[in-house]
Amino acid sequence: MDAKAVRQIRSFNRTVAERIGAVNDRFLHQRRPMNESRLIWEIGLKGEELRTLRMRLGLDSGYLTRVMGSLAKQGLVRVRLAKEDGRVRFAHLTKRGLRVRTELDGRSDELALQILDVLTEKQREQLTSAMRQVERLLEASMIHVATEDPTSPDAIWCFEQYFAELKSRFEPGFDPARSISAEAHELVPPRGALVIARLRGQPVGCGAVTFAKKRVAELRRMWVSPPLRGLGVGRRVINELERLATEANVHLVTKLAIQTETKM
Amino acid sequence: MDAKAVRQIRSFNRTVAERIGAVNDRFLHQRRPMNESRLIWEIGLKGEELRTLRMRLGLDSGYLTRVMGSLAKQGLVRVRLAKEDGRVRFAHLTKRGLRVRTELDGRSDELALQILDVLTEKQREQLTSAMRQVERLLEASMIHVATEDPTSPDAIWCFEQYFAELKSRFEPGFDPARSISAEAHELVPPRGALVIARLRGQPVGCGAVTFAKKRVAELRRMWVSPPLRGLGVGRRVINELERLATEANVHLVTKLAIQTETKM
DNA sequence: TGTATTCTCTGACTGCAGTCAGAGAATATA
């Protein structure tokens, strides 16, 4: 099934890796070891804690210490103790370090300009618009939907988005915060469930269900981040809620789902 | 200029590298050293000469020998002398080697299917169609146009395409081969020039100019590979020819260019 | 035929990537 689509994706991959992937390999094939470049990049303009860098790049702590030492010896970074916690160390780029980072940045722009160079104005527009669409659909495929704790900060953030939208759509005057805390216990088994959709770890949508009456479930708090609407995130959230409802041996009231569909 | 397009390309690159680039990194992060995987892939189903592999992967000859030895010891490849040339060695995959290569291949399909999995039928079509367009335009940016020797095999191949097309468009009856050899000397300085457009080293278009009369040049043998038409390859070829004509202090007869434009 | 070139192979390197064990200092927790 979908053999043609698979072939197109693989062909696309080859071309893109050849042409654009080079930007991503900007950390490779330099005079500088790859992990030094990656670190310079990840430390960023405002500096970063070593433990964060370690997590983000997946480096061994001993290894990081050494690479960091090398960068410090080259005068590209300075490492000091973090203010609040004496165990934590904080790295930031020196002026020279910032200059190197800017060079790294420039490579990406350079390649992008190279691509645009030989294209006509119309082709450039076609390219960027097609790229936007590919990106959007690829992001759709990167979204994961899973059951989560309704009291977590991310869950509360989602609810806030949902209520803020309700407020802007209908008339103001009710306090979402009260409603949030009041109903959290209804969104965990056995009384209900909450699922959150995430893209790159960030919440981008949610949906809840409460098993209100016998063998009937109510769909609630459906929200999808506006830039990601129209990609079927809402549908996937509902599918998951439906699965949970079935597991709990109740029927989902899909009427509500259809009502909220306008917001997805 | 084009800051928005540059930003879109970079953003695209990030997403694609994250989602699809993983396929390209299928050689990395395995139990097997990267270059062993790359070799298994490049040897292909029918085997390959070592010198070709060396060129293609850019490996040191000594290094290749060792990696090859390791693969042979694992029973994945067998190396023997090439039939025609006793200096050359030829590598081919064993049954086990072929199986490993199939696994490598499977990873790509798997990822493509993962992407398609969460999309609706309509979205899949949108994705593949947008991918095709991005690929096409990226390929346009990968094409290089340069002056070449009209007696080279690639040049003659281009001429053949050109004449074959003429023949199919108008009526048959003339011998292109005779015409090719007869006019080759007219396409080198100081009497003329030939430029060839290449994509990934393969010729995909050509165009020639002869400085026929005083301060007048004639455009000839414009041809662009059918799948790449509409991407401005012909325009770029003419631009280059025009530059050459200007250098030779003659004017290009653009009327002919416009006539042939229909074939680009 | 003699000489140059091509291709492969061996040996000896350098340097980066990445892992593991353990120690020391600062902080959190009971």
Add this chain to the structure above:
DNA sequence: TATATTCTCTGACTGCAGTCAGAGAATACA
């Protein structure tokens, strides 16, 4: 206050990537 945990650092490794010099065999060329 005693103990556990977190974070960083040092030392000692392994293994892959990649380079350089040189030798030997086969072939191309003058």
